[in-house]
Amino acid sequence: AQKITQTQPGMFVQEKEAVTLDCTYDTSDQSYGLFWYKQPSSGEMIFLIYQGSYDEQNATEGRYSLNFQKARKSANLVISASQLGDSAMYFCAMREFPGGSYIPTFGRGTSLIVHP
């Protein structure tokens, strides 16, 4: 079973609108971290936002927010006021701590295209 599931292979959004990218995770650990990364067509991996499992408030970073629903094991990324430059692949990731090592696991990604 996948530890990180991103069910939307591709998403389209109109410029200036908001978009939600889905992510569900599977872990039996109480302590874990959730991340979103952006990969533009140039290929680099850019960190966007982080949510710790004990954080009670949803993380926000500028136009990015993470809708963290612990009971549902979901960590959706919300991008407000989409811009053309937001067109990219987006990866959800989870960090666990099995046996004393920090291991990040990534989902398969969602391709976001922003239309003008």
Add this chain to the structure above:
Amino acid sequence: NAGVTQTPKFQVLKTGQSMTLQCAQDMNHNSMYWYRQDPGMGLRLIYYSASEGTTDKGEVPNGYNVSRLNKREFSLRLESAAPSQTSVYFCASRSEIGQGIYGYTFGSGTRLTVV
């Protein structure tokens, strides 16, 4: 990305050839990772190293070896390249990405084609 340097950026190999992908970080991090990225598969962990001198297998280690001889460098070796190893390879290290928050800093990637 600042702090994690991967070389080479591009490489074409013939089946059966060997090569080593180099990764170095200058941020004094303990944990380093090698991933491969294939279309529709996301990033899959090949090997990781929790500290200098230690390495462990990830999800897809077959056909690869790694070496962590010092804290700074973590190399990935393909002993006998196969077309199935055509992929984009990323090195990453665990780094402080915010106040007291640790995440992962990636190198710029190596695009490897095995013909």
